Every structure is written in structure tokens, then in C-alpha cells.
Amino acid sequence: MDSASSSTASPVPTAPEIASTFKILLVGDSNVGKSSILLRFTDDHFLPPEDTSATIGVDFKVKMYDLDGKRYKLTLWDTAGQERFRTLTSSYYRGAQGVILVYDVSSRESFEHLDNWVEELNTYCSNDDVVKMVVGNKIDKEAERQVSRKDGADYARRHQTLFLECSAKTKIGVQQAMEELVNKIVETPSLWRKQLPSKGTVSVDETVTSSGFGANGCAC
Numbered sequence: 247m248d249s250a251s252s253s254t255a256s257p258v259p260t261a262p263e264i265a266s267t268f269k270i271l272l273v274g275d276s277n278v279g280k281s282s283i284l285l286r287f288t289d290d291h292f293l294p295p296e297d298t299s300a301t302i303g304v305d306f307k308v309k310m311y312d313l314d315g316k317r318y319k320l321t322l323w324d325t326a327g328q329e330r331f332r333t334l335t336s337s338y339y340r341g342a343q344g345v346i347l348v349y350d351v352s353s354r355e356s357f358e359h360l361d362n363w364v365e366e367l368n369t370y371c372s373n374d375d376v377v378k379m380v381v382g383n384k385i386d387k388e389a390e391r392q393v394s395r396k397d398g399a400d401y402a403r404r405h406q407t408l409f410l411e412c413s414a415k416t417k418i419g420v421q422q423a424m425e426e427l428v429n430k431i432v433e434t435p436s437l438w439r440k441q442l443p444s445k446g447t448v449s450v451d452e453t454v455t456s457s458g459f460g461a462n463g464c465a466c
């Protein structure tokens with residue numbers, strides 16, 4: 247039999263090329279809902295309070311994100327809000343293109359602590375152009391609200407950051423927050439121009455992976 251008969255085989259599908267990889271960090275007080283926002287964004291899922299536990303150190307997820315015909319790989323770093331982990335998690339700012347500063351709209355204290363998180367970000371972030379976004383979470387708890395939308399927006403304006411309110415529980419605003427952040431990173435080439443697209447290093451199957459503490463080594 248002529249070997250030319252093999253030409254009837256269907257072509258092997260190739261994985262779309264990754265245009266760039268972005269490192270995005272979530273920071274903020276313990277209990278504001280950082281892990282829940284991430285879980286909502288990557289898995290469209292919300293764990294009830296009895297099934298959640300405080301993050302130990304740092305957690306890590308990957309999500310592919312398509313924009314204007316290009317595919318981006320988002321590495322999303324969920325840092326522990328608890329004070330005892332701060333010396334460890336501060337090292338993860340290095341090389342980040344985006345940082346989401348989360349507070350809980352039903353906790354004035356978590357909002358007032360934003361100054362500490364901004365200070366930490368400015369101390370440890372190596373990119374001057376890093377895209378910052380302030381996010382007020384838990385807007386489903388409207389009756390318990392302690393931080394008005396205006397206060398949040400004013401804070402963001404003063405610190406020249408993006409701003410959005412959301413609820414990981416009802417999913418309102420979560421996708422939008424991530425999209426705005428990534429769009430802004432894409433619009434800021436100085437943040438990622440140094441990276442060359444890494445052809446063929448990632449398969450489409452890797453849509454979402456999760457691993458625990460310190461996954462993939464230090465991001466330094």
C-alpha cells in the first residue's frame with residue numbers, strides 16, 4: 247500500500263500560542279474574600295463559610311484568558327491575609343504586573359488597613375507601572391455595609407488605582423474586575439514587553455490548575 251494513503255488522517259490540533267504570561271496578586275486583610283474571588287473567577291464556584299479556611303502562605307492558580315484574538319496566561323497568586331505570613335508573602339510581589347487590593351465593604355477595619363497594603367505593595371513591587379486595583383468585596387451584605395461605594399472610589403482615585411465592587415458569593419463584578427485589570431495590563435506594554443511569547447510551552451488542557459503553598463517555586 248502506498249504511504250500516501252496517510253494523507254487522509256485528520257490534522258493534529260495545535261494549542262493556541264500564549265501571547266504573554268501575566269502575574270497577578272491578590273492582597274488584603276484576612277477574611278475579606280480573596281480566595282473566594284479567585285475561586286469564583288477560575289471555577290465559577292463559591293464555598294459556604296463552613297467549607298472555607300484561611301490561606302496558609304500563598305496559593306496559586308492558572309487561567310487562560312482570551313482577548314482580541316490573543317491568548318494570555320494568567321498566574322493568579324492568592325496571598326494569606328494573616329499577619330504571621332507577611333514576611334513570606336511579601337516576596338511574591340516581585341515581577342507582578344497586576345495587584346488587586348481587596349477589602350470587605352462590611353468591615354470598615356479592612357478598608358482602613360488598605361493603607362498598609364498599599365505601603366507593602368510600594369515597598370516590594372519591582373514594576374513601577376504595576377496595575378493596581380482596589381476591590382470592595384461582599385456587596386451582597388448591603389444591610390451590613392460599613393464602607394460606601396463613594397469612599398471606596400475616592401480612595402482609589404487618591405491612589406490612582408482602578409476600582410470595582412463585587413461579591414464572590416453572587417458573582418457580581420468578579421469577572422468584570424479581572425477583565426478590567428487584564429485589559430489595563432495589556433494596554434501597558436512596558437509591563438510585559440520584555441517577555442517573549444513562549445511557543446508551545448503550554449497546552450490547552452492547562453486551562454485551570456491549582457496547587458498549594460509556594461507552587462511553581464518562588465516568583466522572584
Ligand SMILES: Nc1nc2c(ncn2[C@@H]2O[C@H](COP(=O)(O)OP(=O)(O)OP(=O)(O)O)[C@@H](O)[C@H]2O)c(=O)[nH]1
Binds near residue numbers: 274279302414
Ligand atoms: N457574604 C459573603 N461572604 C463572602 C464573600 N466572599 C467571601 N465570603 C466569606 O468570607 C469568608 C472569608 O473568605 P476567604 O475567601 O477565605 O477570605 P480570604 O481573604 O482569602 O482570607 P485569608 O485566606 O485568611 O487571607 C468566608 O467565610 C467566605 O465564605 C462574599 O462575596 N459575600
